[in-house]
Amino acid sequence: xxxxxxxxxxxxxxxxxxxxxxxxxxxxxxxxxxxxxxxxxxxxxxxxxxxxxxxxxxxxxxxxxxxxxxxxxxxxxxxxxxxxxxxxxxxxxxxxxxxxxxxxxxxxxxxxxxxxxxxxxxxxxxxxxxxxxxxxxxxxxxxxxxxxxxxxxxxxxxxxxxxxxxxxxxxxxxxxxxxxxxxxxxxxxxxxxxxxxxxxxxxxxxxxxxxxxxxxxxxxxxxxxxxxxxxxxxxxxxxxxxxxxxxxxxxxxxxxxxxxxxxxxxxxxxxxxxxxxxxxxxxxxxxxxxxxxxxxxxxxxxxxxxxxxxxxxxxxxxxxxxxxxxxxxxxxxxxxxxxxxxxxxxxxxxxxxxxxxxxxxxxxxxxxxxxxxxxxxxxxx
Numbered sequence: 001x002x003x004x005x006x007x008x009x010x011x012x013x014x015x016x017x018x019x020x021x022x023x024x025x026x027x028x029x030x031x032x033x034x035x036x037x038x039x040x041x042x043x044x045x046x047x048x049x050x051x052x053x054x055x056x057x058x059x060x061x062x063x064x065x066x067x068x069x070x071x072x073x074x075x076x077x078x079x080x081x082x083x084x085x086x087x088x089x090x091x092x093x094x095x096x097x098x099x100x101x102x103x104x105x106x107x108x109x110x111x112x113x114x115x116x117x118x119x120x121x122x123x124x125x126x127x128x129x130x131x132x133x134x135x136x137x138x139x140x141x142x143x144x145x146x147x148x149x150x151x152x153x154x155x156x157x158x159x160x161x162x163x164x165x166x167x168x169x170x171x172x173x174x175x176x177x178x179x180x181x182x183x184x185x186x187x188x189x190x191x192x193x194x195x196x197x198x199x200x201x202x203x204x205x206x207x208x209x210x211x212x213x214x215x216x217x218x219x220x221x222x223x224x225x226x227x228x229x230x231x232x233x234x235x236x237x238x239x240x241x242x243x244x245x246x247x248x249x250x251x252x253x254x255x256x257x258x259x260x261x262x263x264x265x266x267x268x269x270x271x272x273x274x275x276x277x278x279x280x281x282x283x284x285x286x287x288x289x290x291x292x293x294x295x296x297x298x299x300x301x302x303x304x305x306x307x308x309x310x311x312x313x314x315x316x317x318x319x320x321x322x323x324x325x326x327x328x329x330x331x332x333x334x335x336x337x338x339x340x341x342x343x344x345x346x347x348x349x350x351x352x353x354x355x356x357x358x359x360x361x362x363x364x365x366x367x368x369x370x371x372x373x374x375x376x377x378x379x380x381x
Contacts, residue, residue: 001186002184002186003185004185005186005187005188006187006188007033007037007190007198008194009185010037011040014041014157017183018157021145022183023159024160024183024185025161025162025184026159026160027161027162027163028187030163030167030169031222031233031234032187032189032190032220032234032235033187033190033198034161035123037187038121038123038159039077042075045075045157046119051075051119052074052075053074053077054076054077055077056077056078056112057078064108064112068108071117071118071119072118074119074120076112076118076120077121077123078112078113078122079125080122081126081130082126082129082130082134082135083130083131083134085134088137090137091147091148109122110147113156114150114151117155118153120155120156120157121158122141123161124138124161125162126171127160127174128172128174129170129171135172135174135178136178139177139178142160142178142181164186167224168224189220189234195212195219195234199351200346200347200351201350201351202238202351204237204238204241205241205245205351206348207244207308208241208244209308209344209347209348210308210344210348211269211272211273212237213304213344214304214305215272218265219237220232221265228262230259231261232261232262233261236261239261243257250270250273250274253266254270273305275301275302275305275306276305276306276309279302279306282314283313285333286310286313286314286330286332287329289335292307292333303341304344307341310333310345312352314326314349316352318353318356327367328367330364331364334346337377339377343377346361349361
């Protein structure tokens with residue numbers, strides 16, 4: 001069995017393998033961020049090398065020609081699906097000339113990766129969806145960083161990814177010689193704390209962040225035997241977040257969320273949101289934070305739902321420029337919460353405010369008695 005790793009550990013492995021010029025295979029269940037993490041790693045490498053990060057698959061043709069002429073300024077991320085090609089497609093086409101030997105015209109992506117000064121990641125996503133005959137055609141490119149007589153530039157890093165056999169994703173078992181050409185690891189489902197940190201940095205809807213911190217078992221609920229096409233994963237919750245941005249009608253929210261994560265999870269999510277109608281208004285809580293102390297340990301759903309509502313209210317007022325005593329009121333509210341809920345509120349604030357979050361958080365430092373208010377949970381933030 002491959003060693004199981006967290007998302008941060010995967011990045012460490014990718015970084016060391018990139019330095020050692022070894023290919024990596026990332027295995028794991030669907031929707032947990034395998035592709036996203038590899039792409040994020042590639043972006044970090046581009047920044048460290050002082051190059052412009054580009055996704056080859058999303059570029060118009062004229063931009064590709066431009067990069068082919070001089071790849072030295074770019075770090076190129078190429079998502080190549082072996083399942084979409086035949087074994088002979090990798091080499092390209094033979095040149096028709098009068099020479100006594102055969103020369104080949106390589107595909108554009110291979111021509112780029114063989115260029116001097118080229119830097120990038122060749123990402124063979126869903127590699128085990130390709131039939132064995134196609135997988136075997138990639139042996140040389142994975143291990144020797146070459147294809148026929150064409151060698152990849154030493155700055156090119158090869159990463160594969162795919163689901164496991166037990167995920168029932170119609171994958172083929174990889175032949176032992178191919179397996180042995182990779183460094184292997186299996187990506188674990190992120191913990192709710194890891195996901196929450198990521199969600200805050202990627203502007204996931206704060207209502208979803210709050211809900212999943214109350215119901216962490218719904219972050220990932222995958223049954224390979226189920227015939228349902230939609231189910232909760234970090235990826236599908238991201239879909240749901242994009243669908244409900246700016247939507248307040250609860251019936252519409254339930255419909256939209258159901259299309260991404262399934263009907264069961266969407267019903268629970270909207271029930272969580274309906275709690276707000278039974279709770280004090282966020283403005284009232286900001287004026288009298290002791291309200292939060294009235295909830296018992298068995299009413300965590302109400303605590304998180306109300307905290308989410310307060311954070312959204314504060315963030316919207318800050319965006320509108322209505323900031324009179326807002327940082328002070330927010331700190332007073334935060335100071336009565338349990339440390340884990342306080343940390344969650346900061347994460348949701350970051351998610352809502354985006355680029356404005358730093359200015360808001362810095363304004364908290366100017367509040368009189370700031371240190372005393374956050375002393376109980378400073379280590380969490």
